[in-house]
Amino acid sequence: MIEPETKHDRGRLNSHPLFQNKIFTAVFGQNATSLVTRMIVMILCVGTLAIIVLGLFSPNAPAISSHNSSQSSVGLDVGDAAPNFTLATLNGNRISLSDYRGKPVMLNFWYATCPGCLVETPSMQRFYAAQQAAKKDLVILGVNTIDDVPTARQFVQQYGLTYQTVLDDQQKVSTLYNLRGTPTSYFIDRQGIIRSVVVGPVDDTTLQQDVAAIS
Numbered sequence: 001m002i003e004p005e006t007k008h009d010r011g012r013l014n015s016h017p018l019f020q021n022k023i024f025t026a027v028f029g030q031n032a033t034s035l036v037t038r039m040i041v042m043i044l045c046v047g048t049l050a051i052i053v054l055g056l057f058s059p060n061a062p063a064i065s066s067h068n069s070s071q072s073s074v075g076l077d078v079g080d081a082a083p084n085f086t087l088a089t090l091n092g093n094r095i096s097l098s099d100y101r102g103k104p105v106m107l108n109f110w111y112a113t114c115p116g117c118l119v120e121t122p123s124m125q126r127f128y129a130a131q132q133a134a135k136k137d138l139v140i141l142g143v144n145t146i147d148d149v150p151t152a153r154q155f156v157q158q159y160g161l162t163y164q165t166v167l168d169d170q171q172k173v174s175t176l177y178n179l180r181g182t183p184t185s186y187f188i189d190r191q192g193i194i195r196s197v198v199v200g201p202v203d204d205t206t207l208q209q210d211v212a213a214i215s
Contacts, residue, residue, distance in 0.1 A: 072193055076178060082107070082188045085173045087143065087166035090153050095166065097141070098192070104214040105139045107186040108202075109174065111146040112155040114182045120201040121159050127207050128163050138211060141166065145174045145182060189214040 072081040082105075086096040097107070108124065110117040124140060131138040140163035144152045149167065156165055168174055177186075180199070187196045187210040196210045 076194070076197070078194055078196060080194050081192050082186060082194050083176050085176060087168055087173060089164065089166050090149055090156065095164070097188075100139045100141070101192055102190050103137045103139050104190060104211065105141060105186075105188040106211065107188060108140060108142045109145055109168075109177070109179055109182055109184045110142055111144055111182060112151050116201040117183045120183060120203075121161070123204055123207065124202065125159060125161055125163070127204070127211070131211075132162070136215070138215065140164070143168050143173055145171060145179065185210075187211065187214050 072079065074081045074083050076083070082097060084096060084098045086094055088094050097105070106124075110121070128138065128140050142161070142163060142165040144165060144167050147155070147167070148169065152165060152167060155161075177184075183201060185198045185202050186194055187198075189195050195214050198206060198210065202210075
């Protein structure tokens with residue numbers, strides 16, 4: 001005859017180790033109550049971790065914004081980091097666009113017989129001279145796209161240009177910037193980000209407004 005189970009018997013059953021293996025015992029506990037409790041805790045932890053991971057990799061998760069140019073893609077559109085390059089000056093010194101990081105830059109593509117260049121150059125020089133007199137740190141970097149050194153130097157002397165000129169005699173930078181018309185000017189802020197692009201001659205109003213936007 002089987003005797004009915006007593007409370008004392010049930011207590012002994014619950015206290016009996018479920019696993020004799022020491023590793024299993026350490027992980028899951030020594031009785032059913034410990035096992036259930038630890039399983040619930042583990043499920044909650046795994047669920048929380050899954051929610052965090054899905055949140056980080058969700059395509060709808062908000063991106064971390066930054067104005068740092070190192071996190072901006074290099075390109076030719078407004079908001080892109082301007083492509084860097086290195087060219088020689090009329091004196092043979094080599095300079096890079098990145099040398100002017102921290103200063104507002106007007107990058108101007110031109111050549112000596114370009115009709116639009118002849119129109120805008122006097123205004124650009126006057127504006128640059130006024131900026132220098134006011135102790136502003138504006139940089140105008142003129143990139144000559146076609147001419148040789150003597151031709152470019154004659155043009156610079158004729159118009160009394162005091163801003164920096166470099167020669168793109170092999171059209172590498174013109175190709176890099178996908179130049180489709182001359183003159184073309186890029187207004188680049190202190191972080192190296194393009195803020196405006198002007199194709200064609202720059203008039204006085206546009207010059208003042210676009211330089212103010214990058215200063």
